[in-house]
Structure formats: structure tokens, C-alpha cells
Amino acid sequence: MERHLAATHEEADALVDLSNVLRDERLGGHHPRSLHRLRLVLDALADRAGDRAVRVHAVADRSLRRAGGAFPGPAEPALLARWAGRGLIEEAGDADEPLLDLAEVTGLPVISRDDFRDFRTSHPWIQGNTTQFLAPAREGDRVVLRERDMGIRTPAQISRKIEESDLKAHGLLAGRHRRPMREIVTRHWRCPERGCALYDRRRGSQVRLPLMRHGVPVCELHRAPLADDGPRTGIVQLKLLVDGACVHRFTLDADTTVEIGRAPDAGGIALYRLLPEELARRVSRRHLIATVTGGDLTLRNLSSRGTRLLRPGAPGPVPLSADRGVPFHVNDIAELTPGAALTRSARRYPAEIAAAWRRSGAKAPARGPAHADTEWL
Ligand SMILES: [Zn+2]
Incomplete structure (x- = not known):
């Protein structure tokens, strides 16, 4: 399976919600968690993409491999640990957030059955989405991937779910401080300062993302609000x-x-x-x-x-x-x-966008109020 795991999203054909897939008992198997389900999903994706060497970037909750007894044997959590150690899978306290952030900036499909109800405020693009989420489903003795209709969750449903899962504080924080990344990454920007070509789209192919200040994209050098320079075409x-x-x-x-x-x-x-x-x-x-x-x-x-x-x-x-x-x-x-x-391939935005976003995330991982006035996309 290793050859199907892409350490970065750049060579990936899809993003995998690893905890969700490994726990999906409807895919078969008798254990609460099983790596065999990932194998079935990779086969299904290879069929769908027509590419035997199809690759995924998988993100897992850090807790996934902790409950060793939930797996068919000790070899599986040990293998997950090795993959994480070699950077073949990404681990996070809560995988949903990096998974959805990556999906937003790359346009890559997400393989998961999760409803992501807690994230509909911070990621409004999920609402009504019918193309970017793929659900694995059992069909005879194999698994197929079907496009999901994510539907619209009403504010009442969202807030009820957030309360239910005790994530209210998190949801409010995300809603208030998170920038609508898709609105920024899908546009070109231009500095109004004379002679400033920092964001000039005609200057080369390198993608440079604006600095965000109070929700407004500003020039990194001049701190002037950037002008919208038209839509950035998907690649x-x-x-x-x-x-x-x-x-x-x-x-x-x-x-x-x-x-x-x-x-x-x-x-x-x-x-x-x-x-x-x-x-x-x-x-x-x-x-x-x-x-x-x-x-x-x-x-x-x-x-x-x-x-x-x-x-x-x-x-x-x-x-x-x-x-x-x-x-x-x-x-x-x-x-x-x-x-x-x-x-x-399903990729829609330049790899540099997600790469720049990942680098900035590494520099300032905290999204709390202390970092809220100036943050890098
Ligand atoms: Zn400038």
C-alpha cells in the first residue's frame, strides 16, 4: 500500500480521511479498525482514476493507532506508526481541520463518509457540495467510490451539532477568525503602490499569496490593501x-x-x-x-x-x-x-498555493486571538 501514499498533497489524486475509512465497518471486516479498508478504498480509487499507481495524501487523528486492540492485530497500528514516522501519512489531534483546509486550497476530492457538520461555518464551501466528497460503498465483494451530496445544514442543525459534540468554543473561534481562504486563493491580487510587482500575475508563474490583515489581503511590503486582479484560473x-x-x-x-x-x-x-x-x-x-x-x-x-x-x-x-x-x-x-x-487529475489549483499555505501554517500554527490581526494564508 505504501506506494499509494503521497507524503505531500502535490502528487496526490485524492485526500483520505484515514480514521473515517479505517473505522467504516460497512466496508467489511470484523474489527472496529482495519487497514484492509484502506486497501479496498485504494483499489476503488485506482479503478475510478484509471491509474493503478494512484496516490493519496492521508490524514489521521493521532488517536487512531492508539487503541491497538481495535485492530485485527498489533502489526497494523505498528505499520501506521512507521508510516507516520516516515511522513507517509499526516497525523493531527483532529484530522478534520487540516483535511478540509487542504481540500479547500487544492480542490482535491476527499474520501470520507463524515458529514463535517461542525465545520460548515468555517468551511462554507462544503454546503451543497456535490462533487468534492467521495463516499466508499460496498458493492458485492468490492468497494466503489460515489460522489456525495453534502446537502445544506441549517444554522440550527450546525449549532445543535456543535453543542452536541462540545465544540462550540472551537466553532465560534473558527467562524470569527478564519479567513475565507477560497475567496483569496481563487483570485489574483495586485499592489496599488506604483512599481510594486510583488503579486504581478504577468511576472512569472510563481504563486505568491497575500498577507491577511483584519480579513483584508494586503501587500507584504507596503501593507496597502491589494486590488482584486481577476479570477485565478484553475489549472x-x-x-x-x-x-x-x-x-x-x-x-x-x-x-x-x-x-x-x-x-x-x-x-x-x-x-x-x-x-x-x-x-x-x-x-x-x-x-x-x-x-x-x-x-x-x-x-x-x-x-x-x-x-x-x-x-x-x-x-x-x-x-x-x-x-x-x-x-x-x-x-x-x-x-x-x-x-x-x-x-x-482532479487537482484544480496550483500546488504552490497549498505549499505556501502549509509553510505559513508551520510558522504560525496557532489561530487564536493573539495571531488574529495578522496571519499568513
Ligand atoms: Zn506592494
Whole structure:
């Protein structure tokens, strides 16, 4: 299972609420906690993503491995401890908070059956969400992942639940001091000071996040409130699969058109070094063309050998059109030749956003009133 665990979210295809999955007795097994359930969920995700080498970033409550007797044997909590020691899984006092923060800034799906009712005030994006949460469900002798409708919880339901779980103080604190991160990370910002290019989106690809002061994004140098410089387009990430396992990831820039093939012209994505020779020989020099418009991706075939498009739930593959761009969604597969394919990952925001947020979190972990007037995103 280790090869499916990503130490950072950057190479992950999904986030896993590890305590929730390991405790989910509906997935099978006779023990209150079991690692076998993670195995079933990883298989389900591999099926869904069409990638045998699919990877997850798993976050666990620190208490998960404490109750050793709840597991089928002592080897499982010992393995969890080793994974935590090597940084393959992340542990926290309460995993929900880092899990939801990461989900918010990366756009990655969250595998959990939790309702996250206590967090609907601090994470309003959960309300009514029908795409970002996946529930494992037993289907015969295997497990499948289904998109969840998180529904809307009313303030009365939320506050009742918060009271029930004795998290009232925490919830109020989160509601008052937490910045709506999604509103900040999904916009570009610009400093009004003349000549200040610190946040200039045209200056390069590096993502720089504003400093937050009293809920307002300000320039790190000039402390002036930043001007909204338009929406930050979600990124598109493609994965190259060899024999159904991811071997490489490419990030496509917004509003670009790029050729992909064995050896396309300059500016294209060349696959010849990334594929085994016998596969590379069967891929055309210019095999297909990808166009990113906003957050949407379309593919068009260029190869005389053709490209086959496989969609989840479709009865079978269809030839990719050579005449017009065809929308390419998360988990769709474009087969260049048997054994070599492209698929689209679920990542929506640049990895740098979450990385910057993680670094700032490490610097100032406390979110209490003492830190509330100036905090890094
Ligand atoms: Zn400035």
C-alpha cells in the first residue's frame, strides 16, 4: 500500500480521511479498525482514476493507532506508526481541520463518509457540495467510490451539532477568525503602490499569496490593501499512464494550446523519453492537441493511428475526433496506443498555493486571538 501514499498533497489524486475509512465497518471486516479498508478504498480509487499507481495524501487523528486492540492485530497500528514516522501519512489531534483546509486550497476530492457538520461555518464551501466528497460503498465483494451530496445544514442543525459534540468554543473561534481562504486563493491580487510587482500575475508563474490583515489581503511590503486582479484560473493537470499506472504529470497553463506526441514541435509535450521504446514507436510524432480555455480542457486527435477516448460509465471506447476539440474531464482516459494513455487529475489549483499555505501554517500554527490581526494564508 505504501506506494499509494503521497507524503505531500502535490502528487496526490485524492485526500483520505484515514480514521473515517479505517473505522467504516460497512466496508467489511470484523474489527472496529482495519487497514484492509484502506486497501479496498485504494483499489476503488485506482479503478475510478484509471491509474493503478494512484496516490493519496492521508490524514489521521493521532488517536487512531492508539487503541491497538481495535485492530485485527498489533502489526497494523505498528505499520501506521512507521508510516507516520516516515511522513507517509499526516497525523493531527483532529484530522478534520487540516483535511478540509487542504481540500479547500487544492480542490482535491476527499474520501470520507463524515458529514463535517461542525465545520460548515468555517468551511462554507462544503454546503451543497456535490462533487468534492467521495463516499466508499460496498458493492458485492468490492468497494466503489460515489460522489456525495453534502446537502445544506441549517444554522440550527450546525449549532445543535456543535453543542452536541462540545465544540462550540472551537466553532465560534473558527467562524470569527478564519479567513475565507477560497475567496483569496481563487483570485489574483495586485499592489496599488506604483512599481510594486510583488503579486504581478504577468511576472512569472510563481504563486505568491497575500498577507491577511483584519480579513483584508494586503501587500507584504507596503501593507496597502491589494486590488482584486481577476479570477485565478484553475489549472489542468494531465497524467501519463503506462500499462495503467501513472509515470508522469504535466501541468497545462491556462488559455494555451499544446501538442502532445512522441516528438512534437518546440513548445509541445514530448513523450519519447517518458515511454518505453516499444510504446513510443507506436505513438505519432504529433499525436493529439490539448486546448485549455479557463478551467476547461478539450482534446483533438492529430494521429493517423487514432486516439481512443474512454469515459467512466460509457459502454466502450470511442475514437477521439480529429475535427473538433472534445471535452476531457477528470478520470476520462485518452489511449494513444494500447499501454500508453493520458488521463486528467482532479487537482484544480496550483500546488504552490497549498505549499505556501502549509509553510505559513508551520510558522504560525496557532489561530487564536493573539495571531488574529495578522496571519499568513
Ligand atoms: Zn506592494
